[in-house]
Amino acid sequence: MAAFGGRRLLWHGRCWFSQTESSVSSQPSDSLYPPIVASATAKSKAAKRRRLEHFNQRVHAAASIEEKLRLYGQLQRPKYMVYPQTFALNADRWYRSFTKTVFVPGLPPAAVAPEAAKAPEPAAAAPGAAKSPEAAAEAAPNLDVDELRSLACDALLQESFYQNKKRPFLYRDQDHTPGPFLTQLVSTLAAFLCGRNPLLAASSLDLKPEVNYYWHHGEEVVVHGHRKGRVDPVRFQIDDNPHLQIRVPKQLPEIVPLDSDLGDVPVIDHKPSKLPLFKKQYENKVFIGSKVADPCCYGHTQFHLIPDKLKRERFLRVNLEDQIEVLYRANGIASLFAWTAAQAMYQGFWNEADVTRPFVSQAVVTDGRYFAFFCYQLNTLALTVETIQNNPRKNICWGTDSQPLYDVVEDGNVKGFNDEVLLKLVHFLLNRPKEL
Amino acid sequence: MATGVRKAVYPLFQLGGPQLRIFRPNFFMLAVRPGVPQPEDTVQFRVSMEMTKVDIKNYLEKIYNVPVAAVRTRIQYGANNKRNHKNQRVKKPDYKVAYVQLGQGQTFQFPNLFPEKEQDAEARSFDDFKDKYMEREKQRQKGDPRRGGVPDWFGL
Numbered sequence: 001m002a003a004f005g006g007r008r009l010l011w012h013g014r015c016w017f018s019q020t021e022s023s024v025s026s027q028p029s030d031s032l033y034p035p036i037v038a039s040a041t042a043k044s045k046a047a048k049r050r051r052l053e054h055f056n057q058r059v060h061a062a063a064s065i066e067e068k069l070r071l072y073g074q075l076q077r078p079k080y081m082v083y084p085q086t087f088a089l090n091a092d093r094w095y096r097s098f099t100k101t102v103f104v105p106g107l108p109p110a111a112v113a114p115e116a117a118k119a120p121e122p123a124a125a126a127p128g129a130a131k132s133p134e135a136a137a138e139a140a141p142n143l144d145v146d147e148l149r150s151l152a153c154d155a156l157l158q159e160s161f162y163q164n165k166k167r168p169f170l171y172r173d174q175d176h177t178p179g180p181f182l183t184q185l186v187s188t189l190a191a192f193l194c195g196r197n198p199l200l201a202a203s204s205l206d207l208k209p210e211v212n213y214y215w216h217h218g219e220e221v222v223v224h225g226h227r228k229g230r231v232d233p234v235r236f237q238i239d240d241n242p243h244l245q246i247r248v249p250k251q252l253p254e255i256v257p258l259d260s261d262l263g264d265v266p267v268i269d270h271k272p273s274k275l276p277l278f279k280k281q282y283e284n285k286v287f288i289g290s291k292v293a294d295p296c297c298y299g300h301t302q303f304h305l306i307p308d309k310l311k312r313e314r315f316l317r318v319n320l321e322d323q324i325e326v327l328y329r330a331n332g333i334a335s336l337f338a339w340t341a342a343q344a345m346y347q348g349f350w351n352e353a354d355v356t357r358p359f360v361s362q363a364v365v366t367d368g369r370y371f372a373f374f375c376y377q378l379n380t381l382a383l384t385v386e387t388i389q390n391n392p393r394k395n396i397c398w399g400t401d402s403q404p405l406y407d408v409v410e411d412g413n414v415k416g417f418n419d420e421v422l423l424k425l426v427h428f429l430l431n432r433p434k435e436l
Numbered sequence: 437m438a439t440g441v442r443k444a445v446y447p448l449f450q451l452g453g454p455q456l457r458i459f460r461p462n463f464f465m466l467a468v469r470p471g472v473p474q475p476e477d478t479v480q481f482r483v484s485m486e487m488t489k490v491d492i493k494n495y496l497e498k499i500y501n502v503p504v505a506a507v508r509t510r511i512q513y514g515a516n517n518k519r520n521h522k523n524q525r526v527k528k529p530d531y532k533v534a535y536v537q538l539g540q541g542q543t544f545q546f547p548n549l550f551p552e553k554e555q556d557a558e559a560r561s562f563d564d565f566k567d568k569y570m571e572r573e574k575q576r577q578k579g580d581p582r583r584g585g586v587p588d589w590f591g592l
Binding site for chain 1: 478
């Protein structure tokens with residue numbers, strides 16, 4: 001099992017490492033002889049274990065989070081690049097096995113509103129159940145659905161009808177109308193709901209941020225090269241660019257307790273390259289969208305835009321209707337896993353120091369018309385071969401199918417506007433910790 | 437060779453016109469057992485070098501009615517290292533490999549083409565007899581075990 005690296009630098013001329021060893025045979029402390037431990041530089045499994053142990057101690061003892069991240073991703077080796085938005089068939093099943101995630105259809109039963117007068121009625125009372133219209137009417141004095149609808153329709157009409165835009169360039173349809181519409185919608189809704197949710201007032205809205213995460217999961221034998229025959233961990237890297245992201249200074253509350261078991265994680269025996277997934281060697285980056293010193297270090301909601309290459313029409317043309325939902329799910333699972341895990345690493349947790357509290361984030365995946373909502377709870381970061389053995393915890397992802405927000409925009413009117421989708425979006429934005 | 441057979445002249449085909457001729461493709465596809473384990477919905481083929489992914493998809497869908505979800509291809513270079521009796525390099529031919537993922541949830545497992553045949557009692561008893569005979573012959577060839585493998589001609 002290869003270590004994360006850094007073991008090659010410090011063995012010459014440093015004698016302090018011998019005192020950090022814990023696997024010493026019991027000797028009285030006043031013994032004349034140094035402790036008997038395995039060699040640190042031999043070509044043996046004991047020496048390998050000792051180097052690994054030393055590396056883990058170095059990371060545990062790192063002075064700052066930046067130093068910890070630097071040591072964690074120091075050793076560069078070829079790794080699989082996991083793309084959240086992918087055309088690969090049944091990608092969501094593979095991604096669930098890479099990230100030890102359980103997928104639960106439907107949104108979680110929303111947390112009980114702290115004060116009924118203040119908070120709106122939850123939009124999704126049961127997994128997959130339709131929202132009752134009475135709840136919206138009751139919350140009308142607190143949450144003006146008409147006002148929200150008019151805001152959404154204004155943004156939509158401004159981008160697609162009133163504004164005089166030239167024809168979109170080839171394969172740039174998504175950047176032409178749905179992209180700006182999504183930005184406008186989210187920023188106006190967030191500004192409108194600031195009064196209700198003080199967390200939004202203290203939040204930070206990122207445009208086209210970068211989210212990266214690097215992790216190990218499973219083992220494989222190196223096939224060719226000068227390292228042929230050695231057993232290596234399988235390395236993955238997610239480099240994601242959500243369209244929009246809201247980061248907040250306080251963490252969202254947990255949805256279910258840390259050790260809940262809501263389903264099974266698929267186990268796939270084949271190598272990830274059969275997905276297809278390809279390997280490359282480059283910087284092992286862990287990034288949430290802002291650097292470590294930023295006060296808004298927890299995630300609230302991400303918004304993803306489906307690119308032109310993966311539009312609905314393309315799937316329908318080649319008779320792959322079932323893969324449309326797979327695309328949304330894979331995007332939700334991979335992006336949210338990367339974001340929550342990077343947030344956990346920013347707080348100092350890593351696979352040897354597992355999270356002590358769950359990290360929760362939300363995401364909305366859309367192609368401009370169809371919206372799918374996802375909630376993710378990160379319960380464990382320990383996915384390497386050694387740490388996964390006695391780890392019963394699983395990460396959980398709740399998600400809905402994609403539903404249209406509107407049917408068509410004609411002559412300055414939005415036809416078939418769907419209030420449920422809008423209310424789910426608003427409910428997502430209003431999510432906040434119980435203290436606030 | 438028949439004499440006096442003139443080649444038939446067909447009108448030029450344009451889209452929408454009557455189809456008077458059917459062209460069978462000159463491509464051939466060979467389903468092979470994968471060298472490394474593949475997922476259940478993936479079938480591995482050796483195809484002609486000139487076939488494209490679209491060709492492979494249409495070939496399987498139109499001729500064999502197999503729903504195809506995705507096709508990936510690669511070209512396998514045949515090595516040029518072996519030498520013949522004249523010390524000339526002998527090239528193994530290149531070929532294209534296609535990995536076809538089946539649609540509609542279908543799976544495929546490459547069949548075992550050479551299954552072990554059930555031996556009847558006669559054949560089994562004959563095999564036992566043969567094994568015992570070979571064992572006895574080998575024992576006869578070996579010398580006295582007390583000599584520890586040393587040959588007979590060694591000694592006084």
